[in-house]
Amino acid sequence: xxxxxxxxxxxxxxxxxxxxxxxxxxxxxxxxxxxxxxxxxxxxxxxxxxxxxxxxxxxxxxxxxxxxxxxxxxxxxxxxxxxxxxxxxxxxxxxxxxxxxxxxxxxxxxxxxxxxxxxxxxxxxxxxxxxxxxxxxxxxxxxxxxxxxxxxxxxxxxxxxxxxxxxxxxxxxxxxxxxxxxxxxxxxxxxxxxxxxxxxxxxxxxxxxxxxxxxxxxxxxxxxxxxxxxxxxxxxxxxxxxxxxxxxxxxxxxxxxxxxxxxxxxxxxxxxxxxxxxxxxxxxxxxxxxxxxxxxxxxxxxxxxxxxxxxxxxxxxxxxxxxxxxxxxxxxxxxxxxxxxxxxxxxxxxxxxxxxxxxxxxxxxxxxxxxxxxxxxxxxxxxxxxxxxxxxxxxxxxxxxxxxxxxxxxxxxxxxxxxxxxxxxxxxxxxxxxxxxxxxxxxxxxxxxxxxxxxxxxxxxxxxxxxxxxxxxxxxxxxxxxxxxxxxxxxxxxxxxxxxxxxxxxxxxxxxxxxxxxxxxxxxxxxxxxxxxxxxxxxxxxxxxxxxxxxxxxxxxxxxxxxxxxxxxxxxxxxxxxxxxxxxxxxxxxxxxxxxxxxxxxxxxxxxxxxxxxxxxxxxxxxxxxxxxxxxxxxxxxxxxxxxxxxxxxxxxxxxxxxxxxxxxxxxxxxxxxxxxxxxxxxxxxxxxxxxxxxxxxxxxxxxxxxxxxxxxxxxxxxxxxxxxxxxxxxxxxxxxxxxxxxxxxxxxxxxxxxxxxxxxxxxxxxxxxxxxxxxxxxx
DNA sequence: CACCAAGGACTTTTT
DNA sequence: GTCCTTGGTG
Numbered sequence: 001x002x003x004x005x006x007x008x009x010x011x012x013x014x015x016x017x018x019x020x021x022x023x024x025x026x027x028x029x030x031x032x033x034x035x036x037x038x039x040x041x042x043x044x045x046x047x048x049x050x051x052x053x054x055x056x057x058x059x060x061x062x063x064x065x066x067x068x069x070x071x072x073x074x075x076x077x078x079x080x081x082x083x084x085x086x087x088x089x090x091x092x093x094x095x096x097x098x099x100x101x102x103x104x105x106x107x108x109x110x111x112x113x114x115x116x117x118x119x120x121x122x123x124x125x126x127x128x129x130x131x132x133x134x135x136x137x138x139x140x141x142x143x144x145x146x147x148x149x150x151x152x153x154x155x156x157x158x159x160x161x162x163x164x165x166x167x168x169x170x171x172x173x174x175x176x177x178x179x180x181x182x183x184x185x186x187x188x189x190x191x192x193x194x195x196x197x198x199x200x201x202x203x204x205x206x207x208x209x210x211x212x213x214x215x216x217x218x219x220x221x222x223x224x225x226x227x228x229x230x231x232x233x234x235x236x237x238x239x240x241x242x243x244x245x246x247x248x249x250x251x252x253x254x255x256x257x258x259x260x261x262x263x264x265x266x267x268x269x270x271x272x273x274x275x276x277x278x279x280x281x282x283x284x285x286x287x288x289x290x291x292x293x294x295x296x297x298x299x300x301x302x303x304x305x306x307x308x309x310x311x312x313x314x315x316x317x318x319x320x321x322x323x324x325x326x327x328x329x330x331x332x333x334x335x336x337x338x339x340x341x342x343x344x345x346x347x348x349x350x351x352x353x354x355x356x357x358x359x360x361x362x363x364x365x366x367x368x369x370x371x372x373x374x375x376x377x378x379x380x381x382x383x384x385x386x387x388x389x390x391x392x393x394x395x396x397x398x399x400x401x402x403x404x405x406x407x408x409x410x411x412x413x414x415x416x417x418x419x420x421x422x423x424x425x426x427x428x429x430x431x432x433x434x435x436x437x438x439x440x441x442x443x444x445x446x447x448x449x450x451x452x453x454x455x456x457x458x459x460x461x462x463x464x465x466x467x468x469x470x471x472x473x474x475x476x477x478x479x480x481x482x483x484x485x486x487x488x489x490x491x492x493x494x495x496x497x498x499x500x501x502x503x504x505x506x507x508x509x510x511x512x513x514x515x516x517x518x519x520x521x522x523x524x525x526x527x528x529x530x531x532x533x534x535x536x537x538x539x540x541x542x543x544x545x546x547x548x549x550x551x552x553x554x555x556x557x558x559x560x561x562x563x564x565x566x567x568x569x570x571x572x573x574x575x576x577x578x579x580x581x582x583x584x585x586x587x588x589x590x591x592x593x594x595x596x597x598x599x600x601x602x603x604x605x606x607x608x609x610x611x612x613x614x615x616x617x618x619x620x621x622x623x624x625x626x627x628x629x630x631x632x633x634x635x636x637x638x639x640x641x642x643x644x645x646x647x648x649x650x651x652x653x654x655x656x657x658x659x660x661x662x663x664x665x666x667x668x669x670x671x672x673x674x675x676x677x678x679x680x681x682x683x684x685x686x687x688x689x690x691x692x693x694x695x696x697x698x699x700x701x702x703x704x705x706x707x708x709x710x711x712x713x714x715x716x717x718x719x720x721x722x723x724x725x726x727x728x729x730x731x732x733x734x735x736x737x738x739x740x741x742x743x744x745x746x747x748x749x750x751x752x753x754x755x756x757x758x759x760x761x762x763x764x765x766x767x768x769x770x771x772x773x774x775x776x777x778x779x780x
Numbered sequence: 781c782a783c784c785a786a787g788g789a790c791t792t793t794t795t
Numbered sequence: 796g797t798c799c800t801t802g803g804t805g
Contacts, residue, residue, distance in 0.1 A: 085794065114795045138795085214795045281792065386791045391796090408793080442781095449781045484781095561795065580792050602791055620792085643790065644796040 028066050028099050032059075039271075039302040040064045043073055046262075046296035047269040048247075048289070052333045053276065053318070053626035054309030054586065061245060061271055062092060065107075066099040068241055076106030080239040080261065082113050084246050086562045088584070089115075092245070109239070113254050115561045117217040120224075124231060128220045135211045135426070136560040140419065141435045142166055142213045149201050152461075153194065160191045169199055173215030174251040174283030176222055179203055209434060218253045225260045236264035247272030247292075251283035259295065268296060274329050275322050276623050278580060280609070280616045290329060307333045307626075309586055311340030313662045314632050318625035320659035325615045342664040343625065343632045345595075345655060347701070347709045350639040351389075355396040357635065358382065358591050362402060362574055365589060377403055381575040381587040383624050385600040388642070389593065390576050397574065407577035413559050417524075417535040418542055422559065424514050425507070428499050429552060432466040444523035447487040452480060468492070494518065507552035508543050515539060579620045582627050590628035595621075595636040596649035597700070621654050634658075636709075638701070650700035655709070665708035 029037060039049045039060045051057035065081065068074050083089045089111050097104040109116055118136065125132045137145070146169070147162040168190060172182060179200040187195020206212055212220065225232040242262050244250070247270035250258070262268035270292060277286040293299050307315055315335050322328070348354045368374030382393055390406060397404045412418060420443055423436040438457075442448045460470035474480060475489045498514050505513070515521045521539065524532045549555035575587065594600050601617035609616070625632050636651045738752055 112795065118795095136795085217795080279793080282794075388790080388796090445782080447781075451781080578792060604791060641796080 028063055028070070032063065033306055035302055035304050035306070036060050036063075038300075039304065040067050042269075042300045042302065043068060043071070043241075043267075045266050046292075046299035048292045048296075048299050048301045049269065049271040049304065050301065050329055050331060051271055051273055051304040052307060052331045053273065053623070054307040055304035055333070056308060057271055057273075057304065058091065058095065058245075060304065061243060062095040062099060064269065065096055065243065069100055069103070074240040076103055077108045078238065078240040079107060079109060080116065080242045081107065081110040082116055082242075082244050082258075084112060084249055086112055086115075088112075088245055112561070113250075113257070114214060114217050117221045117257070118561060120235070121212075121217060121220050124224050124228075125220075127224050127228060127231070129207050130212065130220075131210050133210070135209075135430075135433065136217070137206075137211050137213045137435070138414070138560070139166070139214075140414070141211075144435060144438070145205055145209075146198075146202055148457075149198055149205060150191075153191075153198060153201065155191045155194065155198070165190060165195070165198060165202075168195060169202060170213075170215055171283060172199065173213075173219045174253055176219065176253040176256050178219060178223060210432075211435075215253070218257055222253060222256055222260070225257070232260060233264075235261055240265055241267045242269065244268070244270045245272075248274050248277035248286055248289045249279045249284045250288050252285055252288075253283075255285065255288045262296075266296065273331075275325070275331070275619055276583065278583065278616060278620050278623060280612065281605070286327075290327065303331055305331050305333050307335045309629055310335060310626060311337045311630060313340050313342045314625060314628050314630075317343040317632070317658050317662040318622050320662065321618060321625065321654055321657050322622040324657050325618055327615075341631050342662055343634060343658065344665070345634045345658065345663050345707070345709050346636075346665055347651060347704050348635055348637050350637050351392045351641055354593050354635050354637050355392040358393065358593060358633075359396045359400055359402060361591075361633070363400065375589060377572045377574045379588040380591070381577065381582065381585075381589070381627065382591045382593065383577060383579050383582045383627065385579060385594055385602060385620070387578060389599070393576055393593075403571065403573035404576055405571065405573045407575055408581040412538070412541075415535070415538055417538055420520065421511060421515060421539060421542055422556070424498075424518065424520075425511065425552060425556065427468070427495060428502055428510075428514070429556070431468045431495070431499070434460070434467045437467045437471075440518075441488075441491065444519045446491060446519070447483060448491065449484075452484050452488070455479075468495075502552065507549070507555060508546040510552070511543050511546060579624045583623055586627050586629055588629045589631045590624070590633070592621075592624050592632065592634045593636075594640075595634050595652040595655055596640065597652055598647075599640065599642075599649070600652055601654070618654060618657075634663075636704075650698055651704045651709070655707075656703055660707065663707075 029040065032040065033056075036056055036059070039047065040063045043064075049057070049060060051060065065079065068079065069076060081092065083092060093104060093107065093110055096107065096110075109119075111119075121128075121130075121134075122132045125134055143162045143166050146165050147157060150157045150160065150162060150165070168187060172186065177183070177186070179196060182196050182199065187193075187199065189195070191198065206216065225235075239261055242258065242265070244258060249272070258268065258270075270289070272289050274286055274289050277284055277289070280286065293301065310318075312335050315333050319333060346357075348357055362377070362380055365372070365375045365380060366377060382390075384390055387409075394404065394406070396402075413422075420440055423433075423439040426433045426436040427440065438453060441453060456467050456470050456474060459474060460467040463470065471488055471492060475485055475492065478485075480488065494517060498510065498517075501513070502510055521536065524536050524539075546555050549558060597603075600621070601614055605613035605617050607613075625634075634655065636655060637649055640647055640649050
């Protein structure tokens with residue numbers, strides 16, 4: 001009992017019902033629709049809230065919390081509130097604070113699954129053979145550790161890669177399987193049946209290092225809850241209400257965790273949307289949400305079906321697409337925003353044409369027109385299936401000076417230089433951190449090579465001591481060459497000195513000093529590449545961000561669980577991101593390029609997960625379309641460069657599944673598109689496409705054409721070209737004026753004599769007379 | 781031990 | 796096409 005005292009050690013006073021009622025009254029319920037209100041007020045027993053896209057899910061969650069608190073059903077620290085991402089947790093906390101005020105600080109158990117599980121584990125680490133100050137390894141550390149295990153076991157690490165095993169182990173942990181609970185047939189195919197043994201060895205190594213990986217946080221919780229009923233009972237008393245966001249994304253381990261914690265009170269409220277489950281590839285089980293009513297008998301099920309985000313055409317297009325999925329709980333979303341534009345779909349010639357088209361439309365939307373208000377760049381987003389699709393857009397935007405930001409990408413704390421700096425700090429804090437030692441013993445290069453490191457590792461392993469200890473002993477012998485020995489001794493001496501200073505020096509200052517004295521920053525300064533420049537800046541940013549934490553320990557704890565950092569205020573820029581990254585966001589105008597078989601739906605998804613994979617891809621499409629408030633534009637190409645190879649593409653089956661009543665072909669399609677009659681262009685970048693038109697005769701393209709998605713004008717486009725290379729491009733004939741020198745694919749150079757709508761009158765030097773043209777004009 | 785060339789991989793992404 | 800790892804050579 002006493003070990004839980006500190007649970008109540010929250011900074012804010014407990015909210016008093018009277019205060020809440022006085023300050024907020026019944027106000028917080030105002031403005032909710034009937035269903036939302038039902039979800040908020042169902043405070044007894046299990047509740048499943050099926051919240052369709054844009055139906056006010058977060059609002060319901062936060063209001064429900066406020067309601068439970070305001071009606072005195074629980075104290076803030078008696079609520080368990082779990083989300084998947086730090087961002088979601090942060091947002092939730094902010095929004096609750098807005099309703100209930102500073103008492104929200106008492107919400108001690110609001111966080112991600114992993115951060116809450118880490119808190120639980122710190123209390124009871126000894127029950128699974130860890131100390132409460134265990135370190136949390138990220139995927140990088142994890143893979144290096146697995147690599148070592150493979151080496152020790154003489155497994156051919158080329159045939160059986162650490163990555164593969166890491167993936168397997170992760171999969172097992174997601175399913176709640178410890179080495180002991182692993183089904184006999186699992187891991188058979190890895191390293192001639194050694195999978196299970198390797199898993200066991202890896203867990204053993206983790207325990208010795210007093211470390212755990214992300215999967216362990218939950219898995220150890222499960223082990224504790226299942227083997228120690230009195231510990232579980234404590235948490236049953238603790239958590240009177242449980243709230244779960246994005247329930248459709250929970251994996252088996254998380255599901256078991258929730259069920260164990262919720263079985264006593266039954267006050268489990270899960271919010272989610274089975275149609276937006278897009279993380280199956282990392283262990284999410286849509287099944288969890290599909291069978292909620294069986295798991296929690298007597299559950300109240302509330303469907304939020306009124307969408308406040310999108311127009312009816314957008315909603316209907318998305319609903320039509322998702323209706324092709326089987327095994328849904330089923331919802332009928334509706335909106336009062338009738339009309340609006342239909343979803344525009346079109347087929348274009350290749351990836352270049354696609355980015356050209358979208359960039360042009362962005363420029364046009366930015367400018368506005370007589371019937372449309374100008375849009376801000378930030379109100380437009382391009383949502384792609386895979387990041388390789390982003391490059392075409394970036395190149396185009398750079399060319400046209402359209403501001404853009406790529407959302408996602410490699411994250412701050414995962415960058416090599418940041419991880420290096422952390423490794424120094426970790427090693428200063430705990431000399432036994434072997435993984436940190438290995439990472440930086442020769443970073444920057446100080447003459448301690450692979451051979452030496454391997455030797456140290458071997459000695460450490462043989463005598464069962466940390467590598468640092470082994471190194472200390474080795475420098476006293478003559479086992480190493482004199483030069484190596486000196487380098488290693490200096491390294492150890494430096495670390496000891498920094499460790500001594502750590503007690504008095506602020507950790508931000510210490511970091512600065514370590515980076516300087518280790519030669520790390522010097523090495524970067526000598527490197528004149530732009531990358532090195534960025535890295536130096538990142539390190540500066542790191543030192544700055546450390547100032548927000550009281551102790552080094554607090555800082556390190558933060559970065560291991562919170563792998564993101566608040567980016568500064570968003571500039572006005574077009575947002576480019578993957579469909580996955582777009583979840584939870586919305587934009588007035590959304591572009592959905594690359595709807596081609598194999599790209600989207602992704603071939604790999606279908607190969608690896610068959611029908612299930614295809615359905616998840618379809619949900620991804622649903623998520624994509626429902627991000628749009630006012631306009632959604634889907635496109636697909638005939639030819640696409642993938643990893644340096646030209647491939648001919650077929651329109652995605654999802655294109656066929658869109659309800660015709662809610663989609664239309666763009667009136668300008670022909671401007672960019674290549675119809676079946678398109679001719680091969682010489683002297684342009686098109687020369688490089690060997691796959692000319694091959695897809696056009698296919699049933700897929702014929703269906704697309706029948707739906708009107710293909711341009712009726714065969715292959716018109718306008719290009720500005722210089723030195724044989726594409727340097728810029730015009731979007732319309734109106735970009736030309738009388739007197740401009742132009743180049744035409746067929747007629748050569750000429751001068752513009754007149755502009756009329758989309759037609760130019762040009763006097764060509766070679767042809768010797770004036771021609772009216774509407775295509776293939778390039779500024780010369 | 782450091783450097784360079786060749787070979788292979790390469791969805792999605794959180795914690 | 797690009798990035799990263801690995802293997803060979805100086």
